[in-house]
Amino acid sequence: MTYRVEPGLHRDVAKFGGGDVTTCMNCGTCTATCPQSAETGGFPRRIIHLLQVGHREKLAGSLEPWLCYYCGDCSESCPRDANPGETMMAARRYLTGMYDWTGLGKRFYVSTWWEIGAIAAVGLFTVGLFALFHGPVVTGRVELNTFAPVKWVEIGDWIMGGVLAFLLLSNGWRMSRWVMGAGKGVDVPFSLYLRKLPAFFAHFATQKRWRECEGPKTRWLKHFLLVTGYLTMMMLVIVGLRWFQTDEIVPFYHPTRLLGYYAAAALLYVTGDFLLGRLRRKDGIHKHSEPTDWVFLVLLGLAALTGILVHAFRLLGLPLATYSTYVAHMAIVVPMLVVEVPFGKWGHMFYRPFAAYLAAVKQGAAEAASLGPSRAA
């Protein structure tokens, strides 16, 4: 069947940012330069070509955008200044929007007002919940657990976690359908999906492919700090909330405190550094910032900051300050998670390892197929 292309697809994608797609002359210099492209072959040039041609189907089934870590080497080597790295970034945004069946993701990317509006709405909603349902306000001393009882917050946590997991998994399901459908003709046994699962977790935890990029490893390190800081925080507030949010002041070396400090420091350092980088537009990859990039970093920084403040006020024994910053903290964290995880940049944290995982599954299937039917059977 001849695929009917969509003229002007690149114009659609351009709404998500990106380089100068039609300026690319398909010379392939970028692909030759890309440290990630070696084994899978073809990107970023191939992705740009799909955009030029208007091949939405192949784009939807492409894993390549997730295998790119935006080192920016390609953009520096492009003889036409077509900025392929930025196009890969735009492709990731576009794909995130495509995977998302609610259609909200696309809206948020294309319109800053939608994104800020959604964040504000969820934030206000959170504040509203506290306004309506908070517990007694003890002013004599700090009793956060009386103001916001852990068991209620925990329930809220789980509901939110469930919704987020559902959204991510259902989007991931759509993604895998497109991706695996693109490898027509190769049968993938279910067991293979199971056997390759560790790849997902390995990539999720370490982002190890990134280390293959040339140049200083500091970007990888920063991202590693970001991800581990973020994950630690998530674990503390979702799984470990009952130990984390206590009114008893645990000793300094208590694991929840140590982990909390690590996470807060890591997040503050990294967001501060990234924000400065984008403000200075020093290196190529930070030259272009879409509004979503700012929102992402600002929310993260604010979340870390308010979290630290809550902790500080509690240690200082300032009850009202503690309660109100706590509400503010929640009003930032909740929309950050609800808006950014399934629909925004935090989704990358899931899609990237998921893509690495699907790539491993595909490769496994291809290897099995090349062994011949008798052995594969």
Added chain:
Amino acid sequence: MIGKRIGAFLCHCGGNISDYVDEEKVRAAVEKESGVAVAKTFLFACSEASQEEMIRTIREEKLDGIVIASCSPKLHLDTFRAMARRSGINRYMYTQVNVREQCSWAHRHEREEATEKAIRLVRAGVAHSRLGVPLTDLRIETTPAALVVGAGVAGMRAALALSDMGIAVYLVEQAARVGGRVPAWGKMFPNDREGAEIVDTLLQAIRRRENITLFTGAEVVEKRGSVGDFSVKVRAADGTEEIALRVGAIVVATGFDPYLPAAGEFGYGAPGVVTLPEFRELLPAAEGKLRYRDREVRNIVYIYCVGSRQAAAKENPRPNLYCSRYCCTAAVHTALLAAGVDAGVNQYHLYRDMRTYGKNEILFEEAGRKGSVFLRYPDDAPPVVERPGGELLVRVRDVLLGGEEIGIPADLVVLVTGMAPRENANLVNVLKLPVGAGGFFNEIHPKLRPVETMIDGVFISGAAQGPKTLAESVASSLAAVSKGAALLLKGYVDLSPLVAKVDTEACAWCGECGNACPYDGAVERVRQGGKEVAYVHPALCKGCGGCVPVCPAEAVGLEGYTNDQVKAMIDALVREIV
């Protein structure tokens, strides 16, 4: 004649000849030939020092004629003829024998036989020189006026340039208007000047020249005479008037025809499928949005190389093999114009090779920046234009997707048609213009004599000679002007005396020579001494010798290659070597 003293000079050509031919043996054999006064060898006969030595020898030995055994006459005939003249002997008393291409290079592994062949060839050369007689060039006074056929930009520019040099010009245009093709193109690459404006500027200038006479709606119907002195007749298209003119040179600038696809070729004929020239006529009217038959045009697909670079096929036995060279650039430029009307229009370019050579490469890059998408299609799998459900769809194999086929929906398919030779049978017949393999007028040598034709005094220029952009057309028309003016301004032309000559005693006019002669007007039937005889017009004869063997009375001979000379050469060739 037996008393002639001939010098034989043998060249080693470095080692090119002497490595395979025993030159000393040749020299010794030739020295013994009767008539040979001196035989010498040279390392490089063409070198300055060797020429000086030969001149000295010619003078000291009081030679009447010389033979040089060296390379092909194509390389050094003129060199050595000039040397002969400097030494004081007639330049036609020089004979060149080619022992490089014909002996050493052809028989690398047969030294002995190569040497023997060289001896025989040089002997024949000596025989030729011994019977030679001094000849003088034929000098023709030139008429200081030129005819330019075709008033496209190439022809108009030629007329102005000739006029600049004080040469009277008759500019003959078949159509009612001047300018040729370009007024239809609107803005033209490389600098977006309007074609009509260019033509208008030229026309204003032509009108101001007193020595340019412009005929529109007119044709050249007759040509007689020869280089430097042609008589031509120009007739008004409606046949009402005929004017006789005398000119010394003729510049042909009759242009091209855009290739017209056959019905169904890439969907041509279906609504929405147009050629590039047709699309160019739609463009200037468009404002804000491109429209075709009242529908907005969102997607344009260009298919390149239509009618150019064709492969031979059963249904196309005479394919256009050439690249039309203007069309890649014109299509890319057209896309820029279209994007200028509506920046949001999607443009796909399906090409084979992108030949926006030279400065036009900038336009190619610019088109990309302005949203054009370029896809290469395989030579053996051209795109297919279809209309499933009434909407145009172009199916094409995308080389960069591993040859996978994609379908591109289109509102307009533009066939990037090449240049085809213009149908001009009458003119070809009147001027006896040589037509090349591709159907365009043929030059003598594509590199060294690009605007001269086999017909002395008739020059070709512009797109009549082959596909060209406007800049190239004008450059070639100015080249034709300089070649034409060179012979007109000198006031005379010297023609080679090596032409056929009729012995009127022996001739009884049977007409065989006239039938054999490929050059129009060279052989005439005249009355002389009370009978009809053949007369060879020395300015029109090219000395090909076609008439010589067919004459039953052996009445025609070639100056410089008389029957006696040729017979003596044959004798010398076949005589045993002792």
